[in-house]
Amino acid sequence: MEATIEVTKTAHFDAQNSAMIGFETWSGESENNGSIVRSNGLKKTYDTGRTKVEALKGVSISIKKGEMVAIMGPSGCGKTTLLNTLSGLDSITEGDVMVDGVSLNQLSDNEKTDIRAKKMGFIFQFYNLLPVLEAVENVELPLLLSGVKPKEARKRAEQMLALVGLKGMEHQRPAELSGGQRQRVTIARALVNNPAIVWGDEPTGDLDSNTSQEIMDLLCRLNRENNQTFVIVTHDLNVAKRAHRIITMRNGRVHEELPPGVLPTMEFLEGSMENQ
Ligand SMILES: Nc1ncnc2c1ncn2[C@@H]1O[C@H](COP(=O)(O)OP(=O)(O)O)[C@@H](O)[C@H]1O
Numbered sequence: 263m264e265a266t267i268e269v270t271k272t273a274h275f276d277a278q279n280s281a282m283i284g285f286e287t288w289s290g291e292s293e294n295n296g297s298i299v300r301s302n303g304l305k306k307t308y309d310t311g312r313t314k315v316e317a318l319k320g321v322s323i324s325i326k327k328g329e330m331v332a333i334m335g336p337s338g339c340g341k342t343t344l345l346n347t348l349s350g351l352d353s354i355t356e357g358d359v360m361v362d363g364v365s366l367n368q369l370s371d372n373e374k375t376d377i378r379a380k381k382m383g384f385i386f387q388f389y390n391l392l393p394v395l396e397a398v399e400n401v402e403l404p405l406l407l408s409g410v411k412p413k414e415a416r417k418r419a420e421q422m423l424a425l426v427g428l429k430g431m432e433h434q435r436p437a438e439l440s441g442g443q444r445q446r447v448t449i450a451r452a453l454v455n456n457p458a459i460v461w462g463d464e465p466t467g468d469l470d471s472n473t474s475q476e477i478m479d480l481l482c483r484l485n486r487e488n489n490q491t492f493v494i495v496t497h498d499l500n501v502a503k504r505a506h507r508i509i510t511m512r513n514g515r516v517h518e519e520l521p522p523g524v525l526p527t528m529e530f531l532e533g534s535m536e537n538q
Pocket residue numbers: 308309310315316317335336337338339340341342343344
């Protein structure tokens with residue numbers, strides 16, 4: 263992928279449906295202690311009518327521009343909810359999230375969509391590729407929607423696919439690709455616009471360990487070279503150990519912030535400590 267950064271004025275489309283991402287780099291971190299994403303007492307309660315689930319019970323974290331942070335914890339502890347609320351995909355019940363110095367509480371849904379479109383990339387399993395489109399068409403779609411000329415969009419999509427190891431497969435449709443290859447297309451699509459923040463929810467979950475390692479090499483390189491910020495939920499210790507920092511969660515709260523080189527135990531991740 264080219265390291266150049268393009269600037270576009272408008273990119274109004276729905277990131278929920280299309281995992282679109284944006285062009286602009288981020289500037290205002292200086293007045294925010296260097297943090298690009300920060301939450302303060304973040305709470306999220308799901309109210310399904312009959313029951314209430316307190317998925318986040320007061321999470322305060324700070325992520326610096328250019329950091330690669332892994333979020334780990336037992337199933338159901340609130341990791342996906344944390345990514346969804348930090349990125350503005352889902353509403354906040356209490357507390358606040360600041361993204362590049364802007365409080366998400368003060369933004370309309372359209373403004374949040376706009377921030378996501380311009381500044382965020384999503385590598386989420388539920389962001390399905392469009393089945394009727396070829397791999398290269400899936401990857402170039404966010405560029406076309408942002409007004410990049412078709413020829414340029416095709417060139418950048420092809421470069422991105424080559425970068426994730428899919429050279430020669432540009433014209434396959436998702437059904438003609440393996441799970442791992444599809445996930446690489448999703449990653450290419452999430453990163454083609456050079457977003458400032460990349461959110462990953464188990465981005466290597468469907469990949470074998472070699473492919474997973476290659477994808478992590480790629481994400482780490484982008485993090486280093488483009489100073490992109492990565493926040494990655496993962497169960498995989500091999501993925502997490504590549505991060506600058508690991509934040510563990512337990513039962514809707516931050517459990518620990520682990521320094522580099524320190525990994526959580528399998529007992530913790532499998533939740534077998536919960537009953538102790
Ligand atoms: N849309 C939802 N409606 C109701 N409860 C939810 C919803 N999404 C998640 N939850 C609940 O919130 C808690 C945290 O879920 P989640 O953030 O998905 O955890 P994790 O990603 O760590 O497995 C769980 O108890 C889960 O059942």
